[in-house]
Amino acid sequence: MEKQESLQKKFGKLFDTIAHIPQKFSDAVEEGLKESSNLxxxxxxxxxxxxxxxDIRYIHRNLKAKGDKVLGSRLILDDENNLMEIRTYTEKNNQNFLVSVDVEVKEIINIPENILNELNNSGRVELTIKL
Structure with missing residues:
Protein backbone atom coordinates (compact mmCIF):
# COMPACT_ATOMS: atom_id res chain seq x y z
CA MET A 1 0.00 0.00 0.00
CA GLU A 2 2.87 2.39 0.81
CA LYS A 3 4.36 1.93 -2.67
CA GLN A 4 1.03 2.87 -4.26
CA GLU A 5 0.71 5.99 -2.09
CA SER A 6 4.33 6.90 -2.84
CA LEU A 7 3.73 6.44 -6.54
CA GLN A 8 0.58 8.57 -6.38
CA LYS A 9 2.50 11.26 -4.54
CA LYS A 10 5.27 11.22 -7.16
CA PHE A 11 2.79 11.43 -10.02
CA GLY A 12 1.02 14.27 -8.24
CA LYS A 13 4.29 16.21 -7.95
CA LEU A 14 5.15 15.47 -11.57
CA PHE A 15 1.71 16.62 -12.77
CA ASP A 16 2.00 19.78 -10.64
CA THR A 17 5.42 20.56 -12.10
CA ILE A 18 4.23 20.01 -15.67
CA ALA A 19 1.12 22.11 -15.10
CA HIS A 20 3.20 25.07 -13.89
CA ILE A 21 5.91 24.98 -16.59
CA PRO A 22 4.21 27.51 -18.94
CA GLN A 23 3.76 30.03 -16.12
CA LYS A 24 7.31 29.55 -14.87
CA PHE A 25 8.62 29.98 -18.41
CA SER A 26 6.56 33.13 -18.90
CA ASP A 27 7.76 34.52 -15.56
CA ALA A 28 11.39 33.84 -16.49
CA VAL A 29 11.04 35.54 -19.87
CA GLU A 30 9.26 38.48 -18.29
CA GLU A 31 11.98 38.87 -15.66
CA GLY A 32 14.62 38.86 -18.37
CA LEU A 33 12.80 41.54 -20.33
CA LYS A 34 11.86 43.65 -17.33
CA GLU A 35 15.33 45.01 -16.97
CA SER A 36 14.82 48.62 -17.93
CA SER A 37 18.57 48.87 -18.50
CA ASN A 38 17.92 46.94 -21.73
CA LEU A 39 15.76 49.78 -23.05
CA ASP A 55 12.94 48.70 -28.08
CA ILE A 56 9.71 46.98 -29.06
CA ARG A 57 11.47 45.33 -32.01
CA TYR A 58 14.19 44.17 -29.58
CA ILE A 59 11.56 42.66 -27.26
CA HIS A 60 9.81 40.95 -30.19
CA ARG A 61 13.11 39.56 -31.50
CA ASN A 62 13.98 38.08 -28.08
CA LEU A 63 10.56 36.50 -27.66
CA LYS A 64 10.62 35.02 -31.17
CA ALA A 65 14.09 33.62 -30.51
CA LYS A 66 12.63 31.78 -27.51
CA GLY A 67 9.96 30.25 -29.75
CA ASP A 68 7.05 32.53 -28.89
CA LYS A 69 4.63 33.89 -31.48
CA VAL A 70 4.27 37.65 -30.92
CA LEU A 71 0.64 38.73 -31.15
CA GLY A 72 1.19 42.46 -30.63
CA SER A 73 2.34 45.22 -28.30
CA ARG A 74 0.84 48.19 -26.50
CA LEU A 75 2.65 51.26 -25.26
CA ILE A 76 1.22 52.90 -22.17
CA LEU A 77 2.29 56.34 -21.01
CA ASP A 78 0.98 57.19 -17.55
CA ASP A 79 1.68 60.80 -16.59
CA GLU A 80 0.10 60.42 -13.16
CA ASN A 81 2.50 57.63 -12.15
CA ASN A 82 5.45 58.84 -14.27
CA LEU A 83 5.51 55.47 -16.00
CA MET A 84 6.02 54.00 -19.45
CA GLU A 85 4.96 50.41 -19.94
CA ILE A 86 5.39 48.15 -22.95
CA ARG A 87 2.99 45.20 -22.92
CA THR A 88 3.71 42.44 -25.40
CA TYR A 89 1.22 39.67 -25.97
CA THR A 90 2.54 36.29 -27.06
CA GLU A 91 1.37 32.77 -27.76
CA LYS A 92 3.21 29.54 -27.11
CA ASN A 93 1.80 26.02 -27.06
CA ASN A 94 -1.73 27.37 -27.60
CA GLN A 95 -1.48 29.53 -24.48
CA ASN A 96 -1.41 33.32 -24.38
CA PHE A 97 1.04 35.26 -22.25
CA LEU A 98 1.64 38.89 -21.34
CA VAL A 99 5.19 40.21 -21.00
CA SER A 100 5.33 43.63 -19.41
CA VAL A 101 8.28 46.01 -19.21
CA ASP A 102 7.87 49.23 -17.27
CA VAL A 103 10.18 52.06 -16.38
CA GLU A 104 9.91 55.38 -14.57
CA VAL A 105 9.80 58.38 -16.90
CA LYS A 106 10.35 61.95 -15.77
CA GLU A 107 10.49 63.68 -19.15
CA ILE A 108 9.61 62.84 -22.76
CA ILE A 109 11.26 64.17 -25.91
CA ASN A 110 10.37 63.73 -29.61
CA ILE A 111 6.75 62.90 -28.79
CA PRO A 112 4.20 63.61 -31.54
CA GLU A 113 1.98 66.58 -30.74
CA ASN A 114 -1.31 64.64 -30.87
CA ILE A 115 -0.01 62.06 -28.37
CA LEU A 116 1.35 64.80 -26.12
CA ASN A 117 -2.02 66.60 -26.19
CA GLU A 118 -3.87 63.42 -25.24
CA LEU A 119 -1.37 62.75 -22.45
CA ASN A 120 -1.79 66.29 -21.12
CA ASN A 121 -5.60 66.10 -21.32
CA SER A 122 -6.22 62.63 -19.93
CA GLY A 123 -2.99 61.85 -18.05
CA ARG A 124 -2.69 58.48 -19.78
CA VAL A 125 -2.21 57.26 -23.34
CA GLU A 126 -2.44 53.68 -24.63
CA LEU A 127 -1.16 52.99 -28.12
CA THR A 128 -1.24 49.80 -30.15
CA ILE A 129 2.14 49.40 -31.81
CA LYS A 130 2.16 47.76 -35.22
CA LEU A 131 5.55 46.77 -36.61
Missing amino acids: ICVKNGLLDFDLVED
Whole structure:
Protein backbone atom coordinates (compact mmCIF):
# COMPACT_ATOMS: atom_id res chain seq x y z
CA MET A 1 0.00 0.00 0.00
CA GLU A 2 2.87 2.39 0.81
CA LYS A 3 4.36 1.93 -2.67
CA GLN A 4 1.03 2.87 -4.26
CA GLU A 5 0.71 5.99 -2.09
CA SER A 6 4.33 6.90 -2.84
CA LEU A 7 3.73 6.44 -6.54
CA GLN A 8 0.58 8.57 -6.38
CA LYS A 9 2.50 11.26 -4.54
CA LYS A 10 5.27 11.22 -7.16
CA PHE A 11 2.79 11.43 -10.02
CA GLY A 12 1.02 14.27 -8.24
CA LYS A 13 4.29 16.21 -7.95
CA LEU A 14 5.15 15.47 -11.57
CA PHE A 15 1.71 16.62 -12.77
CA ASP A 16 2.00 19.78 -10.64
CA THR A 17 5.42 20.56 -12.10
CA ILE A 18 4.23 20.01 -15.67
CA ALA A 19 1.12 22.11 -15.10
CA HIS A 20 3.20 25.07 -13.89
CA ILE A 21 5.91 24.98 -16.59
CA PRO A 22 4.21 27.51 -18.94
CA GLN A 23 3.76 30.03 -16.12
CA LYS A 24 7.31 29.55 -14.87
CA PHE A 25 8.62 29.98 -18.41
CA SER A 26 6.56 33.13 -18.90
CA ASP A 27 7.76 34.52 -15.56
CA ALA A 28 11.39 33.84 -16.49
CA VAL A 29 11.04 35.54 -19.87
CA GLU A 30 9.26 38.48 -18.29
CA GLU A 31 11.98 38.87 -15.66
CA GLY A 32 14.62 38.86 -18.37
CA LEU A 33 12.80 41.54 -20.33
CA LYS A 34 11.86 43.65 -17.33
CA GLU A 35 15.33 45.01 -16.97
CA SER A 36 14.82 48.62 -17.93
CA SER A 37 18.57 48.87 -18.50
CA ASN A 38 17.92 46.94 -21.73
CA LEU A 39 15.76 49.78 -23.05
CA ILE A 40 17.48 52.31 -25.26
CA CYS A 41 14.52 54.69 -25.33
CA VAL A 42 14.81 55.60 -21.62
CA LYS A 43 17.97 56.87 -20.00
CA ASN A 44 17.95 58.45 -16.55
CA GLY A 45 14.20 59.02 -16.68
CA LEU A 46 14.32 60.70 -20.12
CA LEU A 47 12.12 58.95 -22.71
CA ASP A 48 13.08 59.51 -26.34
CA PHE A 49 9.84 58.66 -28.11
CA ASP A 50 11.66 58.17 -31.43
CA LEU A 51 13.44 55.10 -29.99
CA VAL A 52 10.39 53.29 -28.57
CA GLU A 53 9.83 51.20 -31.70
CA ASP A 54 13.46 50.03 -31.60
CA ASP A 55 12.94 48.70 -28.08
CA ILE A 56 9.71 46.98 -29.06
CA ARG A 57 11.47 45.33 -32.01
CA TYR A 58 14.19 44.17 -29.58
CA ILE A 59 11.56 42.66 -27.26
CA HIS A 60 9.81 40.95 -30.19
CA ARG A 61 13.11 39.56 -31.50
CA ASN A 62 13.98 38.08 -28.08
CA LEU A 63 10.56 36.50 -27.66
CA LYS A 64 10.62 35.02 -31.17
CA ALA A 65 14.09 33.62 -30.51
CA LYS A 66 12.63 31.78 -27.51
CA GLY A 67 9.96 30.25 -29.75
CA ASP A 68 7.05 32.53 -28.89
CA LYS A 69 4.63 33.89 -31.48
CA VAL A 70 4.27 37.65 -30.92
CA LEU A 71 0.64 38.73 -31.15
CA GLY A 72 1.19 42.46 -30.63
CA SER A 73 2.34 45.22 -28.30
CA ARG A 74 0.84 48.19 -26.50
CA LEU A 75 2.65 51.26 -25.26
CA ILE A 76 1.22 52.90 -22.17
CA LEU A 77 2.29 56.34 -21.01
CA ASP A 78 0.98 57.19 -17.55
CA ASP A 79 1.68 60.80 -16.59
CA GLU A 80 0.10 60.42 -13.16
CA ASN A 81 2.50 57.63 -12.15
CA ASN A 82 5.45 58.84 -14.27
CA LEU A 83 5.51 55.47 -16.00
CA MET A 84 6.02 54.00 -19.45
CA GLU A 85 4.96 50.41 -19.94
CA ILE A 86 5.39 48.15 -22.95
CA ARG A 87 2.99 45.20 -22.92
CA THR A 88 3.71 42.44 -25.40
CA TYR A 89 1.22 39.67 -25.97
CA THR A 90 2.54 36.29 -27.06
CA GLU A 91 1.37 32.77 -27.76
CA LYS A 92 3.21 29.54 -27.11
CA ASN A 93 1.80 26.02 -27.06
CA ASN A 94 -1.73 27.37 -27.60
CA GLN A 95 -1.48 29.53 -24.48
CA ASN A 96 -1.41 33.32 -24.38
CA PHE A 97 1.04 35.26 -22.25
CA LEU A 98 1.64 38.89 -21.34
CA VAL A 99 5.19 40.21 -21.00
CA SER A 100 5.33 43.63 -19.41
CA VAL A 101 8.28 46.01 -19.21
CA ASP A 102 7.87 49.23 -17.27
CA VAL A 103 10.18 52.06 -16.38
CA GLU A 104 9.91 55.38 -14.57
CA VAL A 105 9.80 58.38 -16.90
CA LYS A 106 10.35 61.95 -15.77
CA GLU A 107 10.49 63.68 -19.15
CA ILE A 108 9.61 62.84 -22.76
CA ILE A 109 11.26 64.17 -25.91
CA ASN A 110 10.37 63.73 -29.61
CA ILE A 111 6.75 62.90 -28.79
CA PRO A 112 4.20 63.61 -31.54
CA GLU A 113 1.98 66.58 -30.74
CA ASN A 114 -1.31 64.64 -30.87
CA ILE A 115 -0.01 62.06 -28.37
CA LEU A 116 1.35 64.80 -26.12
CA ASN A 117 -2.02 66.60 -26.19
CA GLU A 118 -3.87 63.42 -25.24
CA LEU A 119 -1.37 62.75 -22.45
CA ASN A 120 -1.79 66.29 -21.12
CA ASN A 121 -5.60 66.10 -21.32
CA SER A 122 -6.22 62.63 -19.93
CA GLY A 123 -2.99 61.85 -18.05
CA ARG A 124 -2.69 58.48 -19.78
CA VAL A 125 -2.21 57.26 -23.34
CA GLU A 126 -2.44 53.68 -24.63
CA LEU A 127 -1.16 52.99 -28.12
CA THR A 128 -1.24 49.80 -30.15
CA ILE A 129 2.14 49.40 -31.81
CA LYS A 130 2.16 47.76 -35.22
CA LEU A 131 5.55 46.77 -36.61
